[in-house]
Amino acid sequence: MPAIDYSRLSSRLQEWARELGFQQLGVAGVDLGADETHLLNWLDAGHHGEMDYMQSHGSKRSRPAELVPGTLRVISVRMDYLPSSARDGWEVLADPDSAYVARYAMGRDYHKLMRNRLQKLADRITGMVGPFGYRAFVDSAPVLERALARDAGLGWIGKHTCLINKDAGSWFFLGELYTDLPLPLDEPAKEHCGTCRRCIDICPTQAITGPYQVDARRCISYLTIELRGSIPLELRRPMGNRIFGCDDCQLICPWNKFSKRSPEADFAVRHDLDDSRLVELFGWSEEEFLKRTEGSAIRRTGHSGWLRNIAVALGNAPWSVEATDALAARRQHPDEMVREHVLWALQEQAGKRPPS
Structure with missing residues (x-):
């Protein structure tokens, strides 16, 4: 089998991501040591409440290669979800007789849509390099998705712990493709919250x-x-x-x-x-x-x-x-x-x- 041109593959990944409706794609490594410490401290403080699943998988959440053996890289993607014609959020909150529903939940559930798109991305990779190891995740497994997205350059983790992109805000979903391909790493995003609180x-x-x-x-x-x-x-x-x-x-x-x-009809x-x-x-x-x-x-x-x-x-x-x-x-x-x-x-x- 001929050697894989990972630089060329990285360029194609960007093209495919846009064609599949993702607004951005980046590649992260699997070292999340500092984030693991933050997670363990959060759990020790009991801040997860009744979300026992946050600690039931041990270190698999912060160690991708333990969740999916052989993982070398994580392909992280984001997809905008803000509905195109929704009533202004502040307006709804100011009307006490109206019901406020989080913007992400007013349309169809995003999990299936994004998983299908990630599968299509994996299929295109297979078509170029042949069979490879991967698993697709969309909020469906113990994954530190925001930390991985930050390391992949998609944005920084804000003071509210949501991911923020300086060109796109924070109204977007995240998804991941764990892979055994040694793709070139992207530069992690820098923090831009400053003194804002x-x-x-x-x-x-x-x-x-x-x-x-x-x-x-x-x-x-x-x-x-x-x-x-x-x-x-x-x-x-x-x-x-x-x-x-x-x-x-x-x-x-x-x-x-x-x-x-978002241009997605499902949202x-x-x-x-x-x-x-x-x-x-x-x-x-x-x-x-x-x-x-x-x-x-x-x-x-x-x-x-x-x-x-x-x-x-x-x-x-x-x-x-x-x-x-x-x-x-x-x-x-x-x-x-x-x-x-x-x-x-x-x-x-x-x-x-x-x-x-």
């Missing part, structure tokens, strides 16, 4: 406890998606109308003035989730919930989690007969967790009722 200051629940430090147990994304039980009382009011995820730290980031709207808003009223979404039956969230990341909450989250938002909304009636209709819901949050919301509504 807007993301830290704006966090509704003070989940960003310091630069590059997030306590997931306080994060609204964790509370509305990962947490399966009761939302702590002291964090309910700060949640406002955020019913699935939270984007405040990205909305406030000055680098997102450079963000690009377009579905079911008016950028402009829906809380009462309307709270009225979804389980059957409606499953139908409307088919192929969506939102299904991860389950119907009970969906109702729990919206009940909190309704409790935070201004008093109205409509909100109170909607909550009262769920007072006898079979799930104890839902009943508890409905009762809390009814009490909050009652406290805001104007004198008759």
